[in-house]
Amino acid sequence: MNITFEQPKIKESPNYLNIQYGWQSWLFTTDHKRIALLYLFSITAFFMIGGAFAVGMRLNLTSPHGLLFSPETYNKLFTMHGIIMIFFFLIPSIPAVLGNFLIPLMIGARDLAFPRINLLAGICIIGGVVAVAAVASGGVDTGWTFYAPFSTTYSNTHVIMTAVAVFVAGFSSILTGLNFIVTIHKMRAPGMTWFRLPLFVWSHYATSIIQVLGTPVVAITIVLLGLERLFHAGIFDPKLGGDPILFQHLFWFYSHPAVYIMILPGMGVISELITCFSHKAVFGYGFVAFSSVAIAILSFLVWGHHLFVSGQSMYAGMLFSLLSFMVAVPSAIKVFNWTATMYRGSISYDTPMLYAFGFIGLFTIGGLTGLFLATVAIDVLVTDTYFVLAHFHYTMVGGMVMAYLGGIHFWFPKITGRMYPEGWARFAALVVFVGFNLTFFPQFILGYLGMPRRYATYAPEFQSLNVLSSAGASILGVGYLIPMIYLAWAWNRGPRAPQNPWNAKGLEWEKSPSPPPTFNFDEMPVVTENAYNYGDESVHAAEARG
């Protein structure tokens, strides 16, 4: 295939985008690529809604007395921001969009193992519409954590409606994970052994384990919460003999591993980006692959670090603290391996790579501050301060959203068959990086100085840092809007993309045209080499250049 950028206008060959038209061909499709696009559009919408709540909060916090909203409204803002961003953006983002699109392509399959279940999962994301309906009809003010007994007894907002939304989204997540596991086990092309799988697939396998084994627990927790709110039997109400900490245990049994549902796919994307733009095989493939699985397992052993100050036994706290340190080991292995991959590689600074750089730096900061928080003695001081907030935004936004944007840019030619404008994209990546750090770094300082999270007002001495953070948020917002605009433009007007614009390795680039046909491959591939077989030439080329 020697298609060039300046290819003359010819009729497109049949692909998954042009084979059928009409809304029914999209809403009732079982093609994993089309379902991925349905996810892409819905979660982009949710991202904008969740982002709007964040804008509201940052605006409010420019003044110590709260610029715009009453404390009640502010409570609803941060709650809806959390619920929408976590359950309807972060959790489905990379798995449901990129994972859905790429896993069958990467392993050489025609589709996921259960295309109709995939469609069902895709439709379940409409649970988000219920959440938005809950917002429209008055919102919810419990925080995304739904802590009892406030959520079960005292809150007068739409807790049950939101709980239903989260339950339905959880169903979607479980079905996606189930589909991925079976697909990766059973649908690999001939020759695609486990240790030839791209690391993206390994990280999604690990993610799916968490989705399948963790999500049902939060589902039942939410069911119990809803029943308790209806019947007031007191299962989580200390006044009636219940134990609210039980709720926290069950909730975090899922919700801590859930942060790895959010970050592991991002790590998979970064592994692909780093190796492609360093033109070099990943350093220590086995370590990176197994560290994903190790994270999936260890992530289930650390949830108690969310309960250090909520009345959990001191000994359980010590145990969970120790285990929390352990989960840093596989994460660090990944960071070291990415760095080692870049060492002596011939690095090109395309947009996806810029996002990968951003990911490594910001995720490292987020991860290291996580170690502070895993230390009981420090956590007692900074619990529920902006320090915690900054920590998880560094991992979730600085990590996951960076990886998501990097992945979207990287696979944009494959998804749409078009190239995006590189200049604008690099500019936007820079704006996002600067805006992000301006927004969240001051929050580390604020938290360390003792500003508590989830309040509409604050002490006047915190104002300058808060204004700085809000200013950064506006830059970050612009940084997110620019890609939406130029990607939408490029989708229609961008130059045609060749099959493999990055000279990347992997079945999706080497064996499938851009955009792929409905059944992914014109001829079903047979795999004969390991992943990332960039050979030694690239390294020699880099050496020759000095």
Next chain:
Amino acid sequence: MSLSTPRKRADKEDPLAESDVTLEALHPPELRHHFDTPEQQLESSLLGMWIFLLTEVMFFGGMFGGYTVYRNLYPDAFASTSQFMNVTLGGINTAVLICSSLTMAMAVHSAQLGKNKALILFLVLTLILGCVFLDIKFVEYHEKWVDHHIPGPNFQYADARYFHQAQILFFLYFAMTGLHALHMIVGAGLITTLIVMAARRRFSAQWYTPVEMIGLYWHFVDIIWIFLFPLLYLIGHTK
């Protein structure tokens, strides 16, 4: 079946456009386009079903966890409330469910042998036993309703010491058996679908995957009850 047949991309309109006899043999009507062989499809379905059942294990596991915590916190109250659990009805229901598991296993057995009439017979028996279970469950719930043992504003409990704690146990009782009953209702609906499919002669000794899948689900629901029965009904003497 030879795997050396070259794997060809199936065309959208006619998946067998370029087929020869061997490829046709590889594509019986139940084989969906994205699988290569019926074995691959069956193994995928089985694995998928087992993983789904694991999610169910974790789903019920959360409630069993909550139950364990409260039983350890309030052993006396739990022993006291157990006198209001109807062991006879619960025991009969256990037996009913075990029988329905047997008929379900026999349904799969008949399907494997390609005996369609026996398959329909065993499926109908399973459905009837499932309905008997739900009916008995309803009688039990009605008893609780009459005795004001439904958690909530109308909850009453004779022993004032244990009022709140008993309410928590009854809450768990209704949540656990209620969700179990919900799974039974879903299962009954699925079995009805199977009966219709079997009546239309959709199954054969070569392809009976839905019977096997739903059989797995039905046995799993049975297992949940096997644990619910001693935990909820038989705690009278344990302190």
Next chain:
Amino acid sequence: MTHSIVPAKVYAGVWAVLIALTFTTVAVSKLELGEYNFIAAMTIAVIKGTLVVTFFMNLKQSSSMIRLFVAAGLFWLAIMFVFVLSDYFSRGWQPLGQWW
């Protein structure tokens, strides 16, 4: 297809054992055994569950991968129980003294 057909009498035998165990567990619960009542009830329940999984659900003939998944599921369930209960059981413990 992938596995051989289990004879019907195996199913009937398993059914008979399950029914017998149901009567046993009711009978044992009437005895005054203290803590052992609970242990006996759970042991019988585990045996019954294992029988259903092994024979009715045909785990015996399933692939080793499916068995691995079942084991993993039970392991995760165990994680939940052990760690949640580790909190509740250690709540009453005294704080560490100067022994260290």
